[in-house]
Amino acid sequence: MSGFASLVWRELRRAWAAGGLTLPVAFFLLVAILFPFAIGPEPKLLARIGGGVIWAAALLAALLPVERLVGPDLENGVLDQLAVRGFGDASVAAAKIVGHWLGFAPSLLLAVTVASGLLGLSLEQALAAGLSLLIGTPGLAALGVATAALTAGLRGAGAVAGLVMLPFAVPLLIFGAGAMGGDASALKLLGAVSLLLVAGCPFVAGAAMRMGRG
């Protein structure tokens, strides 16, 4: 196994060990369940806000494990050991992004089917939700790792991470929820934002990890 693949595998293993497979999904479904209770079961209304609810829930689910993505590795000396072995900080961050995405996104996509049912979405809308999440979640994962690196070592990192991450996630939310309305240009913009985050965040996270180490 190459070094990069070992790092990705380690991230995935840690995500599973920390309940990464089930917790974000349970959280996601909980939000989807709470909305109909809060606003009433009227199908038309639910179908109209359903896309937004799914995206907001996905955003929060991606934020859940942020505290354990980089902080423990910084504290535990893992980042030092990787640096001594000549791993670039950006490639370590990229491995963390891939691992984080694999940890939460596939199970989240499966959970969308259930959430769509709860929110009374049509099959078409459910498919659009799945597609927009498939395109948007890599951006969420990248943002999560960058936020984790920026807040690593801070007290109350989880709460600060939320404050840092959510504003940057607004474009994903807008275009993601827009794309579910069947707007093709919103889907393209979602792809562009997601791509930008995936391309840029490894360098941001890498620089933050380098500074955390120094």
Add this chain to the structure above:
Amino acid sequence: MNARLVLDGVTCVRGGRTLFEGLSFVLDEGGAALVTGPNGAGKSSLIRVAAGLLQPVAGVVTVEGERALLTEAAALDPELPVAKALGFWSGLDGRRDAAEAALDAVGLSHLAPVPVRLLSTGQRRRVGIARVVASGAPVWLLDEPANGLDHAATAMLGHLISEHRLNGGIVVVATHLPIHIPGAHGVVIGEAA
């Protein structure tokens, strides 16, 4: 082993305080340096500078050969069994097979299936030493390697260090404990003012 470590006029400043200034030494194959000094003198910083983790304010660090680092932080995933946690690193070093022998060399092969979180401080340190041994790197940078080790384990550490030097390796040890390293270049930093 082809190894060489050169510190040339290295100055390290941390938090606005100069820890050491114009520090120079050269270690060739089989060489060793023993870094001593009071708490907070900058022993760990010197190790981190030599490891390339910390940029010196002035001076140049030149290293030939791979480096292996032992610090206070274990860098072992607590939920994994010892053999797997160590195997992750030796796998990254492309020497997966070396992990078992290294664990044996630090006398912990019986703990291979035990999760890292159950280890004592000294045992964790010994697994860290095993990672250094397993790496096969010629340049060893050890920060307080004898912390938490009992007499037998300290003797074992000394034995591993001399063996490594006999094979042409380089060792830099920063410690406040009396470790005897024959023929080591003494580096004393931050003498009490």
